[in-house]
Amino acid sequence: MTQPYVIRPIGHVESPLRDREAAPRQGDEGAPDAWLVFDATVSEALRDLDTGTDVIVLTWLDRADRDVLAVRPRGDASRPMTGVFSTRSPDRPNPIGLHRVTIAAIDGLRVLVRNLEALDGTPIVDVKPVLGDPGDR
């Protein structure tokens, strides 16, 4: 049950966000546009993405601390320590980022999205349709 698995990134984020201190504290508090830059090996998986639709992007938060199990939410010292499974802290045992974004433009292997809270260079691991949309599974 505890066998490890290997994530192979399929691309990376190009963003003006360069470090965690500059990043917004939460996705829905506003984040910049960013480019998703995909590897050519997954071009077939991308081919049905459409401008104007929302998708869920999964990233690997490569600058996270995987030994953290509890945090003060939003880094607010007045809030109690909270188990990370009840927070969106990037610091957690498997630091997978979950981002709902709108596709603004597609240029080959480059996809421009609105409102992505992910640092420049963050590895991309998956893209999924929003559940309930046509085409699921």
Added chain:
Amino acid sequence: MTQPYVIRPIGHVESPLRDREAAPRQGDEGAPDAWLVFDATVSEALRDLDTGTDVIVLTWLDRADRDVLAVRPRGDASRPMTGVFSTRSPDRPNPIGLHRVTIAAIDGLRVLVRNLEALDGTPIVDVKPVLGDPGDR
């Protein structure tokens, strides 16, 4: 950018779903209750989960085919081949499952959830609050 990362499962699913053929085709078409059984090493990360709330469970779909880049949605031969990033196919380069579930009961390291489409034994990799709920990050 293409460096691999290692996922270390934090628990596993106990479910009556034993194989893919028996699984519902999509999460919102109805799925059974299941137990999330967590490793003792992450008990601190779990401690603020609450019965009655919805959470997002991330799993590693360990029986998936990672070489698949396009599928016919829902396995329907009448539908066109579609890039997997526009589908919820478990077969995809990084087979991470995304499941919104309701917590029905908590018993130590065991958490009972409603409506989880995941096969028995599936590794759990993360749990997150639903975005927009109090306590985010």
